[in-house]
Amino acid sequence: MAALAAKGAALLPVRLSRVARALWGWRVQRGLGQDAGPAGGAGAGEKRDAKPAFTDEAVQDLLYRMTGLNLQKVFRPVRQELKPPKYRLLTEAQLQEATRKAVVEAKEKLRMPPVLDEREPIDDVLADDKVLEGTETAKYVFTDLTYATPHRERFIVVREPNGVLRKATWEERDRMIQIFFPKEGRRVIPPVLFKDEHLGTVFQQDRHEDILNMCIAQFEPDSADYIRVHHRTYDDIEKHAKYDLLRSTRHFGGMVWYLVNRKRTDGLLIDMISRDLLDDATCLITLYHMLHPECQSAKEAEEGKLHGIDLIKPNSVFAQTEI
């Protein structure tokens, strides 16, 4: 990992500072509050029991336990300006206190980015003035610059050359908001790196975590590009069984959620068992049963009241039916 970070990255400038990640965390909370991901917020209580959402307490707890907490990896050196290391002399108690604080900070860094459904395209016509047809050659994009309005509620309208006054599409909105209210780590025009043909190069260099961090900085969580890049990354990881790249990062929960929803957990389960992470394996199977209660192994577990290590014993139903 250190070698990777030190490699002269012509392709991927790891510019994302902790400040930006902390900012994103704050926006995540606001975003979740406002948008109430359609997966979970579909409202009625019985629907929530039937299909657990990404944001449920139990699900988040399971995903967090599976993510692991490798302090060495979480706090590995990020490309920033070079400062000589500082050494401190601590007593046993002070060292434990420092470790505890480090764990709290790591928990903050490991907060999972939201998983939302793709946003509906906007097509809303406000006015149609046919008199204006042919007078202009280019369209006008008007942005409301009131400082206090949240970006989701900002008015951005487009007057087309044929006289139609319509609301701007999501891409136009994102571009205008980035022009007038720039966010750190985000570009007005998304980098070419996010196109499908170039993602392959990134995956060959094993830089899945970096591309996901860049994706979080660049796109909104419910945009099509965000979802596409994330799914492509998870597919590649699953194809080459590189699960360890994302372990102990904040993307692990999202990857597990994606795989469990599509019932492609075999490789992950084998990887966990081979690394002797049996607790994680039981968490994974518990999550699987929560999401697919109609499958055979879930029913057996329910009847037999299986917990913990019994779930993954070789003669258990899960091993026979799912793998």
Place this chain on the structure above:
Amino acid sequence: MVQLGSALLKGYRGGHVVIRFALGGCTNRPFYRIVAAHSKRARDGKYLEQLGCLDPLPNAHGEKVAGLNLERLRHWLGCGAQLSRPAEKLLGLAGFLPLHPMTITNAERLRRRRRRAQESDAPPAEGGSQEPSAAV
């Protein structure tokens, strides 16, 4: 130290607040700032507040970008500011105000001129070639 600030401020006789465009940019590259200023001030001089901007040249996506701080615009209009004609036309295009009558008039004049040009092109072509012309 003697404070001379208020004595140095320009005092006008008459005049009112206007919301108009202040030109900036470079040669062959205009850029307008939508600005609330005294009417007697220079066009690009000291203003009370900037309320937005307009880039008259289309960008790479073929759009002319304009930003308007509607909240402050409403405040100045409430204080009795007047609008310049280009500002009124721009706000009419934006949908904040109704379309300016001159916009509609100019559009109709342009359409009439184009139609007349088309008609004056068609008859000489017919007269000259002496052929039944295809539908234009």
